[in-house]
Amino acid sequence: MSAYILLASNDSEFNDELMLHANQYEPDFEWVLPDDDRASCATVAACWFPDKDLLTRFPNIQCLHSLAAGVEHLGETLLHSSLPICRIVDEEQKVGMLEYVLWGVLYFQRDFDRAVENQKRNHWQRYPQKKAEEITIGIMGLGEIGGYVANGLANQGYKVSGWSRTAKSFDNIQCFSGNSGLDRFLENTQIVVNLLPLNDSTYRLINESFLDKLPDDAMLINCGRGGHICYQDLCNALSRGTLRGAILDVFDDEPLQESNALWHTPNVLITPHMASASSSQVLVKQVIDNTQRFVEGRDLINTVGYAD
Known part of the structure; x- marks a missing residue:
């Protein structure tokens, strides 16, 4: 046995599905759960909302692999652990995100x-x-997924603009960047689609000041991260009627607590982090490919720093 891969996830159904595929894929890499005695031997952790004490419980972990395109769900402790962090990059995921966003746009466009x-x-x-x-x-957010979604919507005939921290350029898309471009981006946007990564500069970016710069009756689709939104400010804008509605797919804590007031907030549609996902086969393959690279001392692929 070359290596163990620790599956550190808070979703038992997801774990069952992933484990079913994982141990049929490559016999040289065995996936184990935290309660397995062999978990202490794992050097790579495949993560989806892992416990924040992961590295304390399993000090042999030397590489963290997100089971998603984003890494923010790892939590502050792991993000700042100095260990290499990898993520999933998948064409299937981009297509799924475009489908979800297009559905959300039509939800509002067709009333x-x-x-x-x-x-x-x-x-x-x-x-x-x-x-x-x-x-x-x-x-x-005009990264790999955001750029794909923007182009896809433009190809459907929508007027599309984009905002990113640094300047980007796309055909048929009016691009804005940086703090100086945010106000101009917001002032004519009817439907805002958030696909930003979460970091210090984007945390709670969608707040009262942000929402007040949108035209009346604007709409929000959040597929980025829960930490992008100041929820009290969002609810206030919905209550005042300055914001027509919001589709929320991601939250600070998941699953969303049954007691959370968002469940009953008028003009909010909640979906359970389902905007887009890679298949179990894709997740397993990419984690194993990077684990192989790690064991052999080769460069990892799809690495990311928290600031990204």
């Missing part, structure tokens, strides 16, 4: 949010149909 509320009141009301070219969508 499905209003139809759902009207049904609760047995109220029949039709709304004028809006064309894609009449909708301005702003994509926050």
